[in-house]
Amino acid sequence: MIAAHKLKRWYLIHKWTSLICTAFLLLICLTGLPLVFREEINHWLEPHHYVALPADTPTANIDRMVAAARAMYPGQSVASVFIDDDEPQVMVWMVPSFEVMRADPDAIHFIRFDARTAQVLETSLPESEQPNDFIDIMLALHKDLFLDLPGELFLGLMALLFVIAIVSGVVLYGPFMKKLPFGTVRHERSARVKWLDLHNMLGIVVMAWTFVVGATGVMNELSTPLFGLWQRTDVKALLASYHGRSMPEQGDLPSVQAALETARHAVPGMNIISIAYPGNPFGSPYHYLFWSKGDTSLTSRLLTPVLVDASTGQLSAVIRMPWYLRLLEVSRPLHFGDYGGMPLKILWALLDVITIVILGSGLYLWLARRKHQSERLARIVAAHQRQPWVEPVHEP
Template sequence: MPSQRTLARLLTLHAWAGIVTGLLLFVVCFSGAVVVFKEEIDLWANPSLARLPHADAPVALDTVLAQLQARYPGATVETIALPDGVNPAYFAFLQEAGAPAAQRTKVALRADTGAVVGPVDSQLGQYLRMLHVFLFFGPRWIVGFLGVAMLVLIATGIVIHRKILAELFTQRWGRSLRVVLSDLHKSAGIWGLGFHILIAATGAWLGLAPLFEQGWAYVAGTAPAARAAAPGKARPAPAAMPSLDALQAAARQAVPGLQVAYVSLRQWGTAAAQVRFTGGLQDHLASTARVEFDAATGRVRARHDPRTAGFWSLANGLMEPLHFGDFGGLPLKWLYFFLGLTPAMLSLTGTLIWLDGRRQRAVRSGPALPAHPSP
């Protein structure tokens, strides 16, 4: 049983951790609750795409690439996203000739014929994801540290509110605003405790694991050396490219059960061309399987199967689906949405409780009224 002094210190830590990170936690948690419907939001924002037919057998990747090259001559096709259970279309990300280096155009294509529909008007779902993962323009480790802060808030809250079971159904609506907010704060924290731990831990991992990996690689001396671009270096010679569909079949042989979601192209059409197939695994939660080829030769450059790459790789592959809840269909998304709103509510109610406490302390410490009015 912690002493009163320890409890007071934990309460102070809990309060200040919540106040310092409260606004950012509210933004990240609220946007995270909404972003579970990223694909549905993008379709809602683009009604013409929602009306496209779903194809039981999507058209070949070679047809999609040929249609893009015919419609956008001179453009560089960088990524092709395959149709899935929500999105009825192929999507391609390309850099058009003469466009700024950082500008990409997202183009939709029919899944049944490969015909180009046109540029996607709105990417609202992607903007919400950028807000949740990067706070738009920040590095991802900032959101990772918010996950750590959330774990600190959870741990201190558990110790402070020791009588958890007794407070499960405590909600005193007829009391003061501070009491009502306090009961709401505790109830939301208790009922959503397991989910909050899951979201905080996976969010911290996703944000900070790459940072620790880079630091370890630097300390161990295994970080890849930066390659200086040689001035005036000639562009690789043109070369005949193999079938994307044949390479996709080879990728599925290299990693059995690979369900390709994205195809990434680099220097396509040249002797230095590379292609990478990325996606999930059939009957498995891991979402980081990939196979990379030298396109001109068809040689496998690298493959990654989380099932055989060791514990840490498997754990890393599980973090994103567990964090975003995109593996159980629409019912699980709704569950993640409602539970995901509770940490945002905790940030709001915790801030209001702290502000009300400061107001009450200011009133109590104010100047005492004189016993008798002065003449």
Template sequence: MNSQTIKTWAWVHKWSSIVCTVFMLLLCLTGLPLIFHHEMGHLLGTEVEAPKMAPGTPHASLDKVLSVARAQHPDRVVQYASKDEDDDNLWFVTMTPTPAPTDDFRSVAIDARTAQVLAQPRFNEGFMFVMLRLHVDLFAGLPGKLFLGFMGLLLLVAIVSGVVLYAPFMRKLDFGTVRRNRRTRLKWLDLHNLLGGVTLVWLFVVGATGMINTWADLAIKYWQYDQLSSLMVPYQGQPTVPLAERGSVQRSLEAAQARVPDTKLSFIAFPGTAYSSPHHTTFFLKGNEPFTSKLLQPVLVDAKTSEITAAPKLPWYLMALLVSQPLHFGDYGGMPMQIIWALLDIATIIVLGSGLYLWLGKGRIAREPKEEAAEARALAGADGTP
């Protein structure tokens, strides 16, 4: 690799790193508690648990559960309903002023067996809510998500350019060498390169999946336009189904599960919401295996007649989105994977912090001895690298 090519790669690496590093630091810091979101919920006392009952206690009708939820907030409509991931005896019902997407929502936790209200947790406030919003969209909605997606793209550029630069810059040193007897700046540069190499694959995977996740809203809207619009032709000109005219949701759920056997419910999107149509109750079902439990199968059921309209297969881009979301937070392998994710996250924080230190302190190179300064300039051609 000639000197001009190295300079070009160094420029790309330096500026892609500098632009994204502060935001990547923010994402790593906010992502750390999110890795342990269930454990943090128990620690903060926000987790809801269903009371112990005899195994096999029958569940109440979903229609009764929804009726109880509506009675808590009669001025609101049910947007979504879902079973707790770890407890089949617990329903969470989300209620909003209108079916349209909004941050103004109320959640009602209901015992699936007795249809009694257990709690009304506030998921839109508190420490974990702030961490999630900062991590997902910086409290800026879709523009914030797309901005963070662009920062993720710059991170991938910085990683690729860093790999290209590492070999020629470190050709005289063994991998992982940390020159402890040299000046502080060179020791930090060696540590930066060492941890960067250790976290390379993980950071690329997390950065890529995070970038994909920022496209979720646009991907869903495109899916609705591209594949669901044809299913809405028979309903053209009809208003959203009023609550009084809707059929049994329990019967609709049973029909959906019969259409796709060996699955369990992930969540229900009611008519007019972002994940459904104005005329359907859409049931999102998932498999029972570790991998298939992350994939969803939508079943659209006519809200009036409780008859199935369609069960379309999700396109590849939504499948990629569903796979990337749990991988991003280490949700595939239980606690061992969460711990590994957390350790790599901490290592990445050190990489990003040392990159900032190297860039902010580059002016001190000129005051170092000539030989060391020349070496430092060569090795620090990618100051600020993540």
């Protein structure tokens, strides 16, 4: 049994954490709904068409595609290569120079190739000149409110308040609902009471899901500082022995295809999806940085970086990510529900809609309570004004 003063404290915690974060959580839930289906929406808005080839057609040589990209944009640098494991495409990302990229990451643009034929399928403008599509807008609002790191940290705080509101709501559920059967909604009572019962019932039913999504949301919003911490500690220590070495020019780099085969041999059973070129601000000045991932639904979110020396083409290291980045990687599929196919996405969307109802009903209950208190105060004042004023009588 919770003492009355502790119960009041938990009530105040639940009330104020909920009120502070509700508007932003509603925005996050509304933008998160289309993001659950972002792959399907992107394919619908921008369908990609490929020539019909046998399913076992091998991927073309990456060197060939990189050479074609450099020939199309002479004087520019290759920043990275993306190897899609869902569609037969390879994207070579180019920048005017790495100095420009450091000053303006949106100066990057891509050339998209058919992975099997090395045929150019599409070229893009720099990202700074591209209009944001629907999913871009939803993702920016969901992630950082178009405010970059400050927005990420702010929404991370809102997600943390949401988690606290969930915990405090669970603490309050038992004492407030102990006299009613589970799931009771008193339809015969006022609208405020009906919505209170619905709010409590839905909240406790989806409590586990909202807690997981809220906690993983906090982790996702911390991704930028966590990766920054990793680069300043583990990566810096790993590259310390290379200090003083000159960074190779792109024309002198060893074959990226050969380096790719070296990386694949170092992480058998994993898929290489990305290659950061030497000098890329998000990579190493002295290495090809390969990002590999597992080949199952869950391990596809667990990334392992591989470094291949950009002077010799030899394997330098297979980097084991620290625990906090592993935790971050595991949190991402739990947050978006995109690792179990369409049935799981539909379930995630339904739970998201229920959460929107919970947040909306919580806001309604607070406004209705304030209105009820205001009307009650008005009645008291009106009743007092109707009473005649009696002059006190003083005894002689």
